[in-house]
Amino acid sequence: MRAVIRAVKGTRDLLPPTTALWNHVEAVCREVFRRYNYQEIRTPILEDVSLFVRSVGEETDIVTKEMYTFVDRDGSQLALRPECTASVIRAYIEHRLDQRPGLQKLYYMGPMFRRERPQKGRYRQFYQIGAECIGSESPWIDAELIELVVRVLEALELRDFQLLLNSVGCRDCRPAYLQVLRRALQPVASRMCVNCQRRAETNPLRVLDCKVEADQAVIEQLPTILDHLCDRCREHFALVQRLLEDRQISFQIQPRLVRGLDYYTRTTFEITHGALGAQNAIAGGGRYDGLAEELGAKQPAPGIGFSIGEDRLVLVLETLLTKQGRSLEPALDLFIAPVGEEAVAEAARLASRLRRQSLAVEVGYGGKLKRLLELAHRLGARHTVIVGEDELRQGRLTLRQMDSGEQIQVTEAELLDRLARRSFNAAESASRLLG
RNA sequence: GUGGCUAUAGCUCAGUGGGUAGAGCGCUGGAUUGUGGUUCCAGUGGUCGCGGGUUCGAGUCCCGCUAGCCACCCCA
Secondary structure: OOOOOOOOOOOOOOOOOHHHHHHHHHHHHHHHHHHOOOEEOOOOOEEEHHHHHHHOOOOOHHHHHHOOEEEOOOOOEEEEOOOOHHHHHHHHHHOOHHHOOOOEEEEEEEEEEOOOOOEOOEOOEEEEEEEEEEOOOOHHHHHHHHHHHHHHHHHOOOOOEEEEEEEOOOOOHHHHHHHHHHHHHHHHHHHOOHHHHHHHHHOHHHHOOOOOHHHHHHHHHOOOHHHHOOHHHHHHHHHHHHHHHHOOOOOEEOOOOOOOOOOOEEEEEEEEEOOOOOOOEEEEEEEOOOHHHHOOOOOOOOEEEEEEEHHHHHHHHHHHHHHOOOOEOOOOOEEEEEOOHHHHHHHHHHHHHHHHOOOOEEEOOOOOHHHHHHHHHHOOOOEEEEEOHHHHHHOOEEEEEOOOOOEEEEOHHHHHHHHOOOOOOHHHHHHHHEO
């Protein structure tokens, strides 16, 4: 026997019925994006390595050890995108989107790639849904964007998530803070865990993020970025907080919240959920006022964006659904069970017509009626139409409601009337999906 | 990259102190006429992750590899 080929480590096949949940998440996102006037952008999965070196940062983990890179046949250095903000800004500059009217509000969804050790909620190919608003540094935009993320989660019936908020300062005040932090760490680092001793040298901000119990007392004494913001950053952050309060969006200031991408400035935030394991962040984002210039824009283009980890979001929703005893059901409107040769042909024609009326229809070609009804039941059909000799003679259909077993004779017009579908809305999509 | 745990049928798992494979679910069919969910019967399905070692004999013990999961790290 030949060896079986399996999915590459850290990648996975998404199968039904879970894919229905993925589609639901994406449909809800698109709808919320529409309401906030975001439009879709699709950028390539392949990018020049230097795009990420310059944006995410040369020294970051993502660039130094997690990125999938390769040399193309012509010698160019390419990478599978580890995130999408850099690509969006690249496209913004490349296509002079600054010349278009108003703010550029763009959203994306698709696979990203990072070569990490897989674990719960962490995959080498993972999916992000994100949005970027480019062209303004107003705190009103920050508040609107955060509001948008919260509305997406609410629309997905997700509760009990936490919004963590911080400001990481700007090009002026952050370097000064880092100096202060380094100096404060020098005398105390030796009392901390080995990881922190290392981080005190390499990446002092990470010390603030340490989870070791014994280090917490030391960490509490360290200066926080919030005490070292410049006047403009402090005002910006204060206004963002006030605007979130106005919107009744609860949040928690987390001065120790650190982002692993170098381009972040000022507002940063993260949304976590307890139903996940160690990888508890389902969304993260922040402002990046200097990124466009870093990527070669002649004009400054301040922006802010976020990204939802779709894998993790789906994971949370799935555990919530099982906890509530709800399950994912295929949304089959109708099963057609023909009895006899003639009926099969009529069933096929009927299916064609009903499908044109946007009904989800399955036909049982062949088999005894008993089998067909059993199949209809197992496929989750809400109704079954029986077409046999009697029905053909009378020009009627037998419509059986599967949950009650109630059965009536109808014409095709009456059938359509009973099964008529309404247009899409999120709540209905959810109730349809979550039987 | 580091560590811990795990690996038996499509899925969830049993398999006692080493004696060459089992259940439930699933899938297929049956219980006479055109009526599903329950029940009953039968069938299908595994070189026990891979490679080596110990042994008369290994799913079971030992070693190595690989993969999966969880955690560190990092992040969404």
